[in-house]
Amino acid sequence: MLAGRRILITRAAEQAGDMARALAALGARTEEIATIRIEPASDMSPLERALALLPRDGWLALTSVNGVEAIAAHLGQAWPAARLAAVGPATAAALARAAGREVALVPARHDAVALAGALIEVGGGSVVLPRGDRATPELPAALRAAGWEVGDVVVYHSRERAIDGVALARRLEAGELDWVTFASPSAVHGLLAALPAPALLGRARLASIGPRTSAAIRAAGLEVAIEAAQATVPGLVAALATADPAGFTGDAGGKG
Known part of the structure:
Protein backbone atom coordinates (compact mmCIF):
# COMPACT_ATOMS: atom_id res chain seq x y z
CA MET A 1 0.00 0.00 0.00
CA LEU A 2 2.21 2.81 1.30
CA ALA A 3 5.41 0.86 1.88
CA GLY A 4 8.31 3.27 2.02
CA ARG A 5 6.23 6.29 1.03
CA ARG A 6 7.43 9.49 2.66
CA ILE A 7 4.45 11.42 4.00
CA LEU A 8 4.49 14.86 5.61
CA ILE A 9 1.67 15.48 8.11
CA THR A 10 0.95 19.19 8.53
CA ARG A 11 -0.54 19.02 12.01
CA ALA A 12 0.66 19.80 15.48
CA ALA A 13 2.51 16.93 17.15
CA GLU A 14 -0.26 16.44 19.73
CA GLN A 15 -2.82 16.06 16.90
CA ALA A 16 -0.71 14.10 14.44
CA GLY A 17 -0.10 10.96 16.50
CA ASP A 18 -3.12 8.89 15.47
CA MET A 19 -2.59 9.64 11.80
CA ALA A 20 1.14 8.93 11.98
CA ARG A 21 0.54 5.58 13.67
CA ALA A 22 -2.13 4.56 11.15
CA LEU A 23 0.12 5.45 8.21
CA ALA A 24 3.13 3.73 9.76
CA ALA A 25 1.03 0.56 10.09
CA LEU A 26 0.61 0.72 6.30
CA GLY A 27 4.36 0.95 5.81
CA ALA A 28 4.70 4.71 5.34
CA ARG A 29 7.50 6.84 6.73
CA THR A 30 5.95 9.90 8.34
CA GLU A 31 7.05 13.18 9.81
CA GLU A 32 5.13 16.14 11.20
CA ILE A 33 5.34 19.87 10.71
CA ALA A 34 3.01 22.02 12.78
CA THR A 35 1.97 24.82 10.43
CA ILE A 36 -0.39 26.51 12.88
CA ARG A 37 -0.76 26.97 16.62
CA ILE A 38 -4.08 27.31 18.42
CA ARG A 159 -1.78 31.50 14.13
CA GLU A 160 0.95 30.56 11.67
CA ARG A 161 3.99 28.89 13.20
CA ALA A 162 7.52 29.74 12.19
CA ILE A 163 8.66 27.04 9.76
CA ASP A 164 12.02 26.66 8.01
CA GLY A 165 10.52 27.10 4.57
CA VAL A 166 13.88 27.16 2.80
CA ALA A 167 14.84 23.74 4.18
CA LEU A 168 11.43 22.33 3.26
CA ALA A 169 11.71 23.80 -0.22
CA ARG A 170 15.05 22.05 -0.73
CA ARG A 171 13.50 18.73 0.28
CA LEU A 172 10.57 19.21 -2.07
CA GLU A 173 12.90 20.11 -4.94
CA ALA A 174 14.98 17.01 -4.22
CA GLY A 175 11.88 14.79 -4.34
CA GLU A 176 12.29 13.69 -0.73
CA LEU A 177 8.55 13.78 0.02
CA ASP A 178 5.95 11.67 -1.78
CA TRP A 179 2.86 13.09 -0.08
CA VAL A 180 1.92 16.19 1.88
CA THR A 181 -1.33 15.89 3.85
CA PHE A 182 -3.61 18.72 4.93
CA ALA A 183 -6.43 18.50 7.46
CA SER A 184 -7.58 22.14 7.37
CA PRO A 185 -7.41 25.26 5.20
CA SER A 186 -5.35 26.89 7.96
CA ALA A 187 -2.69 24.19 7.56
CA VAL A 188 -2.56 24.91 3.83
CA HIS A 189 -2.18 28.65 4.37
CA GLY A 190 0.46 28.15 7.05
CA LEU A 191 2.66 25.95 4.89
CA LEU A 192 2.27 28.13 1.81
CA ALA A 193 3.24 31.21 3.82
CA ALA A 194 6.53 29.54 4.78
CA LEU A 195 7.58 28.42 1.30
CA PRO A 196 9.48 30.69 -1.11
CA ALA A 197 7.00 29.75 -3.86
CA PRO A 198 3.68 27.85 -3.65
CA ALA A 199 4.49 25.88 -6.80
CA LEU A 200 7.16 23.98 -4.87
CA LEU A 201 4.39 21.97 -3.23
CA GLY A 202 3.66 20.54 -6.66
CA ARG A 203 6.78 18.39 -6.28
CA ALA A 204 4.77 16.15 -3.93
CA ARG A 205 1.26 14.77 -4.16
CA LEU A 206 -1.22 16.69 -2.03
CA ALA A 207 -3.84 14.90 0.06
CA SER A 208 -6.83 16.78 1.45
CA ILE A 209 -9.24 15.90 4.24
CA GLY A 210 -12.25 17.54 2.59
CA PRO A 211 -13.76 20.12 0.22
CA ARG A 212 -12.82 23.29 2.13
CA THR A 213 -9.21 22.17 2.45
CA SER A 214 -9.16 21.17 -1.22
CA ALA A 215 -10.47 24.62 -2.17
CA ALA A 216 -7.60 26.25 -0.27
CA ILE A 217 -5.09 24.07 -2.12
CA ARG A 218 -6.61 24.83 -5.52
CA ALA A 219 -6.76 28.55 -4.74
CA ALA A 220 -2.96 28.46 -4.65
CA GLY A 221 -2.89 26.99 -8.17
CA LEU A 222 -2.08 23.49 -6.94
CA GLU A 223 -3.64 20.13 -7.71
CA VAL A 224 -5.36 17.95 -5.13
CA ALA A 225 -4.23 14.38 -5.77
CA ILE A 226 -6.78 12.84 -3.42
CA GLU A 227 -9.60 14.02 -1.18
CA ALA A 228 -10.99 11.94 1.67
CA ALA A 229 -14.51 10.63 1.10
CA GLN A 230 -15.24 11.43 4.76
CA ALA A 231 -13.70 14.55 6.28
CA THR A 232 -11.96 12.68 9.10
CA VAL A 233 -8.42 11.55 9.79
CA PRO A 234 -9.38 7.87 9.23
CA GLY A 235 -10.99 8.97 5.97
CA LEU A 236 -7.78 10.69 4.89
CA VAL A 237 -5.70 7.65 5.82
CA ALA A 238 -8.07 5.41 3.85
CA ALA A 239 -7.77 7.68 0.81
CA LEU A 240 -3.98 7.51 0.99
CA ALA A 241 -4.07 3.74 1.43
CA THR A 242 -6.08 3.26 -1.76
CA ALA A 243 -4.22 5.82 -3.86
CA ASP A 244 -1.67 4.51 -6.37
CA PRO A 245 1.41 6.75 -6.48
CA ALA A 246 3.12 4.65 -9.14
CA GLY A 247 4.49 6.72 -11.97
CA PHE A 248 4.30 10.05 -10.15
CA THR A 249 7.08 12.25 -11.52
CA GLY A 250 6.86 15.18 -9.14
CA ASP A 251 5.60 17.75 -11.66
CA ALA A 252 1.84 17.20 -11.59
CA GLY A 253 0.94 19.46 -8.69
CA GLY A 254 1.28 22.93 -10.16
CA LYS A 255 -1.06 24.65 -12.57
CA GLY A 256 1.37 27.29 -13.66
Missing part, protein backbone atom coordinates in the same frame (compact mmCIF):
# COMPACT_ATOMS: atom_id res chain seq x y z
CA GLU A 39 -4.65 30.08 20.97
CA PRO A 40 -7.84 30.26 23.06
CA ALA A 41 -9.67 33.57 22.74
CA SER A 42 -8.62 36.02 25.44
CA ASP A 43 -12.22 37.19 25.88
CA MET A 44 -14.80 34.47 26.46
CA SER A 45 -17.60 36.86 27.45
CA PRO A 46 -19.34 36.49 24.04
CA LEU A 47 -19.53 32.73 24.68
CA GLU A 48 -20.88 33.30 28.18
CA ARG A 49 -23.58 35.67 26.89
CA ALA A 50 -24.60 33.30 24.11
CA LEU A 51 -24.83 30.31 26.46
CA ALA A 52 -26.86 32.30 28.99
CA LEU A 53 -29.54 32.83 26.31
CA LEU A 54 -29.52 29.22 25.07
CA PRO A 55 -32.65 27.25 26.11
CA ARG A 56 -32.54 23.63 27.24
CA ASP A 57 -33.99 22.47 23.92
CA GLY A 58 -31.41 24.49 21.97
CA TRP A 59 -28.10 23.18 20.67
CA LEU A 60 -24.44 23.64 21.48
CA ALA A 61 -22.77 22.58 18.23
CA LEU A 62 -19.03 22.06 17.85
CA THR A 63 -17.18 21.93 14.55
CA SER A 64 -13.67 20.97 15.72
CA VAL A 65 -11.71 19.39 18.54
CA ASN A 66 -9.95 22.74 18.93
CA GLY A 67 -13.30 24.34 19.70
CA VAL A 68 -14.13 21.66 22.25
CA GLU A 69 -10.81 22.12 24.02
CA ALA A 70 -11.17 25.90 24.08
CA ILE A 71 -14.61 25.92 25.69
CA ALA A 72 -13.83 23.00 28.00
CA ALA A 73 -10.89 24.91 29.46
CA HIS A 74 -13.22 27.85 30.12
CA LEU A 75 -16.37 26.06 31.28
CA GLY A 76 -14.80 23.39 33.46
CA GLN A 77 -17.77 21.45 34.87
CA ALA A 78 -20.31 24.23 34.21
CA TRP A 79 -21.68 23.00 30.90
CA PRO A 80 -25.11 24.22 29.74
CA ALA A 81 -28.09 21.87 29.71
CA ALA A 82 -28.64 22.32 25.96
CA ARG A 83 -28.36 19.42 23.54
CA LEU A 84 -24.93 18.66 22.08
CA ALA A 85 -24.04 18.31 18.40
CA ALA A 86 -20.72 17.70 16.66
CA VAL A 87 -19.58 17.81 13.06
CA GLY A 88 -17.85 14.41 13.13
CA PRO A 89 -16.77 11.47 15.29
CA ALA A 90 -13.49 12.91 16.57
CA THR A 91 -15.18 16.13 17.65
CA ALA A 92 -18.07 14.14 19.14
CA ALA A 93 -15.71 11.96 21.18
CA ALA A 94 -13.86 14.99 22.54
CA LEU A 95 -17.14 16.76 23.30
CA ALA A 96 -18.64 13.76 25.12
CA ARG A 97 -15.51 13.43 27.27
CA ALA A 98 -15.44 17.12 28.13
CA ALA A 99 -19.16 17.54 28.82
CA GLY A 100 -19.60 14.18 30.51
CA ARG A 101 -22.67 13.24 28.53
CA GLU A 102 -23.81 11.91 25.18
CA VAL A 103 -23.61 13.90 21.97
CA ALA A 104 -27.12 13.86 20.53
CA LEU A 105 -26.35 14.65 16.90
CA VAL A 106 -23.53 13.83 14.45
CA PRO A 107 -24.33 14.15 10.73
CA ALA A 108 -23.67 11.26 8.36
CA ARG A 109 -21.40 13.48 6.28
CA HIS A 110 -18.87 15.30 8.39
CA ASP A 111 -18.90 18.91 7.22
CA ALA A 112 -20.58 22.20 8.10
CA VAL A 113 -23.28 21.99 5.44
CA ALA A 114 -24.32 18.53 6.60
CA LEU A 115 -24.34 19.67 10.23
CA ALA A 116 -26.63 22.57 9.35
CA GLY A 117 -28.99 20.25 7.50
CA ALA A 118 -29.08 17.75 10.34
CA LEU A 119 -29.82 20.43 12.93
CA ILE A 120 -32.60 21.92 10.81
CA GLU A 121 -34.13 18.48 10.30
CA VAL A 122 -34.15 17.66 14.01
CA GLY A 123 -35.30 21.15 15.01
CA GLY A 124 -34.68 23.34 18.01
CA GLY A 125 -34.52 26.83 16.63
CA SER A 126 -31.50 28.10 18.53
CA VAL A 127 -27.83 27.16 18.56
CA VAL A 128 -24.49 28.36 19.87
CA LEU A 129 -21.51 27.73 17.58
CA PRO A 130 -18.13 28.06 19.34
CA ARG A 131 -15.68 28.27 16.43
CA GLY A 132 -12.30 29.53 15.31
CA ASP A 133 -11.53 32.93 13.87
CA ARG A 134 -11.04 31.43 10.39
CA ALA A 135 -14.29 29.49 10.28
CA THR A 136 -16.32 29.94 7.10
CA PRO A 137 -19.86 31.40 7.14
CA GLU A 138 -21.80 28.51 5.57
CA LEU A 139 -22.98 26.93 8.83
CA PRO A 140 -24.41 30.01 10.59
CA ALA A 141 -25.75 31.36 7.29
CA ALA A 142 -27.70 28.18 6.55
CA LEU A 143 -29.17 28.10 10.05
CA ARG A 144 -30.16 31.77 9.99
CA ALA A 145 -31.76 31.28 6.58
CA ALA A 146 -33.90 28.57 8.20
CA GLY A 147 -35.02 31.01 10.88
CA TRP A 148 -32.74 29.85 13.69
CA GLU A 149 -31.29 32.07 16.41
CA VAL A 150 -27.53 31.65 16.07
CA GLY A 151 -24.80 32.59 18.52
CA ASP A 152 -21.64 32.39 16.39
CA VAL A 153 -18.72 33.05 18.74
CA VAL A 154 -14.95 32.91 18.30
CA VAL A 155 -13.34 30.80 21.02
CA TYR A 156 -9.90 30.23 19.49
CA HIS A 157 -7.49 31.76 17.00
CA SER A 158 -5.26 30.00 14.45
Whole structure:
Protein backbone atom coordinates (compact mmCIF):
# COMPACT_ATOMS: atom_id res chain seq x y z
CA MET A 1 0.00 0.00 0.00
CA LEU A 2 2.21 2.81 1.30
CA ALA A 3 5.41 0.86 1.88
CA GLY A 4 8.31 3.27 2.02
CA ARG A 5 6.23 6.29 1.03
CA ARG A 6 7.43 9.49 2.66
CA ILE A 7 4.45 11.42 4.00
CA LEU A 8 4.49 14.86 5.61
CA ILE A 9 1.67 15.48 8.11
CA THR A 10 0.95 19.19 8.53
CA ARG A 11 -0.54 19.02 12.01
CA ALA A 12 0.66 19.80 15.48
CA ALA A 13 2.51 16.93 17.15
CA GLU A 14 -0.26 16.44 19.73
CA GLN A 15 -2.82 16.06 16.90
CA ALA A 16 -0.71 14.10 14.44
CA GLY A 17 -0.10 10.96 16.50
CA ASP A 18 -3.12 8.89 15.47
CA MET A 19 -2.59 9.64 11.80
CA ALA A 20 1.14 8.93 11.98
CA ARG A 21 0.54 5.58 13.67
CA ALA A 22 -2.13 4.56 11.15
CA LEU A 23 0.12 5.45 8.21
CA ALA A 24 3.13 3.73 9.76
CA ALA A 25 1.03 0.56 10.09
CA LEU A 26 0.61 0.72 6.30
CA GLY A 27 4.36 0.95 5.81
CA ALA A 28 4.70 4.71 5.34
CA ARG A 29 7.50 6.84 6.73
CA THR A 30 5.95 9.90 8.34
CA GLU A 31 7.05 13.18 9.81
CA GLU A 32 5.13 16.14 11.20
CA ILE A 33 5.34 19.87 10.71
CA ALA A 34 3.01 22.02 12.78
CA THR A 35 1.97 24.82 10.43
CA ILE A 36 -0.39 26.51 12.88
CA ARG A 37 -0.76 26.97 16.62
CA ILE A 38 -4.08 27.31 18.42
CA GLU A 39 -4.65 30.08 20.97
CA PRO A 40 -7.84 30.26 23.06
CA ALA A 41 -9.67 33.57 22.74
CA SER A 42 -8.62 36.02 25.44
CA ASP A 43 -12.22 37.19 25.88
CA MET A 44 -14.80 34.47 26.46
CA SER A 45 -17.60 36.86 27.45
CA PRO A 46 -19.34 36.49 24.04
CA LEU A 47 -19.53 32.73 24.68
CA GLU A 48 -20.88 33.30 28.18
CA ARG A 49 -23.58 35.67 26.89
CA ALA A 50 -24.60 33.30 24.11
CA LEU A 51 -24.83 30.31 26.46
CA ALA A 52 -26.86 32.30 28.99
CA LEU A 53 -29.54 32.83 26.31
CA LEU A 54 -29.52 29.22 25.07
CA PRO A 55 -32.65 27.25 26.11
CA ARG A 56 -32.54 23.63 27.24
CA ASP A 57 -33.99 22.47 23.92
CA GLY A 58 -31.41 24.49 21.97
CA TRP A 59 -28.10 23.18 20.67
CA LEU A 60 -24.44 23.64 21.48
CA ALA A 61 -22.77 22.58 18.23
CA LEU A 62 -19.03 22.06 17.85
CA THR A 63 -17.18 21.93 14.55
CA SER A 64 -13.67 20.97 15.72
CA VAL A 65 -11.71 19.39 18.54
CA ASN A 66 -9.95 22.74 18.93
CA GLY A 67 -13.30 24.34 19.70
CA VAL A 68 -14.13 21.66 22.25
CA GLU A 69 -10.81 22.12 24.02
CA ALA A 70 -11.17 25.90 24.08
CA ILE A 71 -14.61 25.92 25.69
CA ALA A 72 -13.83 23.00 28.00
CA ALA A 73 -10.89 24.91 29.46
CA HIS A 74 -13.22 27.85 30.12
CA LEU A 75 -16.37 26.06 31.28
CA GLY A 76 -14.80 23.39 33.46
CA GLN A 77 -17.77 21.45 34.87
CA ALA A 78 -20.31 24.23 34.21
CA TRP A 79 -21.68 23.00 30.90
CA PRO A 80 -25.11 24.22 29.74
CA ALA A 81 -28.09 21.87 29.71
CA ALA A 82 -28.64 22.32 25.96
CA ARG A 83 -28.36 19.42 23.54
CA LEU A 84 -24.93 18.66 22.08
CA ALA A 85 -24.04 18.31 18.40
CA ALA A 86 -20.72 17.70 16.66
CA VAL A 87 -19.58 17.81 13.06
CA GLY A 88 -17.85 14.41 13.13
CA PRO A 89 -16.77 11.47 15.29
CA ALA A 90 -13.49 12.91 16.57
CA THR A 91 -15.18 16.13 17.65
CA ALA A 92 -18.07 14.14 19.14
CA ALA A 93 -15.71 11.96 21.18
CA ALA A 94 -13.86 14.99 22.54
CA LEU A 95 -17.14 16.76 23.30
CA ALA A 96 -18.64 13.76 25.12
CA ARG A 97 -15.51 13.43 27.27
CA ALA A 98 -15.44 17.12 28.13
CA ALA A 99 -19.16 17.54 28.82
CA GLY A 100 -19.60 14.18 30.51
CA ARG A 101 -22.67 13.24 28.53
CA GLU A 102 -23.81 11.91 25.18
CA VAL A 103 -23.61 13.90 21.97
CA ALA A 104 -27.12 13.86 20.53
CA LEU A 105 -26.35 14.65 16.90
CA VAL A 106 -23.53 13.83 14.45
CA PRO A 107 -24.33 14.15 10.73
CA ALA A 108 -23.67 11.26 8.36
CA ARG A 109 -21.40 13.48 6.28
CA HIS A 110 -18.87 15.30 8.39
CA ASP A 111 -18.90 18.91 7.22
CA ALA A 112 -20.58 22.20 8.10
CA VAL A 113 -23.28 21.99 5.44
CA ALA A 114 -24.32 18.53 6.60
CA LEU A 115 -24.34 19.67 10.23
CA ALA A 116 -26.63 22.57 9.35
CA GLY A 117 -28.99 20.25 7.50
CA ALA A 118 -29.08 17.75 10.34
CA LEU A 119 -29.82 20.43 12.93
CA ILE A 120 -32.60 21.92 10.81
CA GLU A 121 -34.13 18.48 10.30
CA VAL A 122 -34.15 17.66 14.01
CA GLY A 123 -35.30 21.15 15.01
CA GLY A 124 -34.68 23.34 18.01
CA GLY A 125 -34.52 26.83 16.63
CA SER A 126 -31.50 28.10 18.53
CA VAL A 127 -27.83 27.16 18.56
CA VAL A 128 -24.49 28.36 19.87
CA LEU A 129 -21.51 27.73 17.58
CA PRO A 130 -18.13 28.06 19.34
CA ARG A 131 -15.68 28.27 16.43
CA GLY A 132 -12.30 29.53 15.31
CA ASP A 133 -11.53 32.93 13.87
CA ARG A 134 -11.04 31.43 10.39
CA ALA A 135 -14.29 29.49 10.28
CA THR A 136 -16.32 29.94 7.10
CA PRO A 137 -19.86 31.40 7.14
CA GLU A 138 -21.80 28.51 5.57
CA LEU A 139 -22.98 26.93 8.83
CA PRO A 140 -24.41 30.01 10.59
CA ALA A 141 -25.75 31.36 7.29
CA ALA A 142 -27.70 28.18 6.55
CA LEU A 143 -29.17 28.10 10.05
CA ARG A 144 -30.16 31.77 9.99
CA ALA A 145 -31.76 31.28 6.58
CA ALA A 146 -33.90 28.57 8.20
CA GLY A 147 -35.02 31.01 10.88
CA TRP A 148 -32.74 29.85 13.69
CA GLU A 149 -31.29 32.07 16.41
CA VAL A 150 -27.53 31.65 16.07
CA GLY A 151 -24.80 32.59 18.52
CA ASP A 152 -21.64 32.39 16.39
CA VAL A 153 -18.72 33.05 18.74
CA VAL A 154 -14.95 32.91 18.30
CA VAL A 155 -13.34 30.80 21.02
CA TYR A 156 -9.90 30.23 19.49
CA HIS A 157 -7.49 31.76 17.00
CA SER A 158 -5.26 30.00 14.45
CA ARG A 159 -1.78 31.50 14.13
CA GLU A 160 0.95 30.56 11.67
CA ARG A 161 3.99 28.89 13.20
CA ALA A 162 7.52 29.74 12.19
CA ILE A 163 8.66 27.04 9.76
CA ASP A 164 12.02 26.66 8.01
CA GLY A 165 10.52 27.10 4.57
CA VAL A 166 13.88 27.16 2.80
CA ALA A 167 14.84 23.74 4.18
CA LEU A 168 11.43 22.33 3.26
CA ALA A 169 11.71 23.80 -0.22
CA ARG A 170 15.05 22.05 -0.73
CA ARG A 171 13.50 18.73 0.28
CA LEU A 172 10.57 19.21 -2.07
CA GLU A 173 12.90 20.11 -4.94
CA ALA A 174 14.98 17.01 -4.22
CA GLY A 175 11.88 14.79 -4.34
CA GLU A 176 12.29 13.69 -0.73
CA LEU A 177 8.55 13.78 0.02
CA ASP A 178 5.95 11.67 -1.78
CA TRP A 179 2.86 13.09 -0.08
CA VAL A 180 1.92 16.19 1.88
CA THR A 181 -1.33 15.89 3.85
CA PHE A 182 -3.61 18.72 4.93
CA ALA A 183 -6.43 18.50 7.46
CA SER A 184 -7.58 22.14 7.37
CA PRO A 185 -7.41 25.26 5.20
CA SER A 186 -5.35 26.89 7.96
CA ALA A 187 -2.69 24.19 7.56
CA VAL A 188 -2.56 24.91 3.83
CA HIS A 189 -2.18 28.65 4.37
CA GLY A 190 0.46 28.15 7.05
CA LEU A 191 2.66 25.95 4.89
CA LEU A 192 2.27 28.13 1.81
CA ALA A 193 3.24 31.21 3.82
CA ALA A 194 6.53 29.54 4.78
CA LEU A 195 7.58 28.42 1.30
CA PRO A 196 9.48 30.69 -1.11
CA ALA A 197 7.00 29.75 -3.86
CA PRO A 198 3.68 27.85 -3.65
CA ALA A 199 4.49 25.88 -6.80
CA LEU A 200 7.16 23.98 -4.87
CA LEU A 201 4.39 21.97 -3.23
CA GLY A 202 3.66 20.54 -6.66
CA ARG A 203 6.78 18.39 -6.28
CA ALA A 204 4.77 16.15 -3.93
CA ARG A 205 1.26 14.77 -4.16
CA LEU A 206 -1.22 16.69 -2.03
CA ALA A 207 -3.84 14.90 0.06
CA SER A 208 -6.83 16.78 1.45
CA ILE A 209 -9.24 15.90 4.24
CA GLY A 210 -12.25 17.54 2.59
CA PRO A 211 -13.76 20.12 0.22
CA ARG A 212 -12.82 23.29 2.13
CA THR A 213 -9.21 22.17 2.45
CA SER A 214 -9.16 21.17 -1.22
CA ALA A 215 -10.47 24.62 -2.17
CA ALA A 216 -7.60 26.25 -0.27
CA ILE A 217 -5.09 24.07 -2.12
CA ARG A 218 -6.61 24.83 -5.52
CA ALA A 219 -6.76 28.55 -4.74
CA ALA A 220 -2.96 28.46 -4.65
CA GLY A 221 -2.89 26.99 -8.17
CA LEU A 222 -2.08 23.49 -6.94
CA GLU A 223 -3.64 20.13 -7.71
CA VAL A 224 -5.36 17.95 -5.13
CA ALA A 225 -4.23 14.38 -5.77
CA ILE A 226 -6.78 12.84 -3.42
CA GLU A 227 -9.60 14.02 -1.18
CA ALA A 228 -10.99 11.94 1.67
CA ALA A 229 -14.51 10.63 1.10
CA GLN A 230 -15.24 11.43 4.76
CA ALA A 231 -13.70 14.55 6.28
CA THR A 232 -11.96 12.68 9.10
CA VAL A 233 -8.42 11.55 9.79
CA PRO A 234 -9.38 7.87 9.23
CA GLY A 235 -10.99 8.97 5.97
CA LEU A 236 -7.78 10.69 4.89
CA VAL A 237 -5.70 7.65 5.82
CA ALA A 238 -8.07 5.41 3.85
CA ALA A 239 -7.77 7.68 0.81
CA LEU A 240 -3.98 7.51 0.99
CA ALA A 241 -4.07 3.74 1.43
CA THR A 242 -6.08 3.26 -1.76
CA ALA A 243 -4.22 5.82 -3.86
CA ASP A 244 -1.67 4.51 -6.37
CA PRO A 245 1.41 6.75 -6.48
CA ALA A 246 3.12 4.65 -9.14
CA GLY A 247 4.49 6.72 -11.97
CA PHE A 248 4.30 10.05 -10.15
CA THR A 249 7.08 12.25 -11.52
CA GLY A 250 6.86 15.18 -9.14
CA ASP A 251 5.60 17.75 -11.66
CA ALA A 252 1.84 17.20 -11.59
CA GLY A 253 0.94 19.46 -8.69
CA GLY A 254 1.28 22.93 -10.16
CA LYS A 255 -1.06 24.65 -12.57
CA GLY A 256 1.37 27.29 -13.66
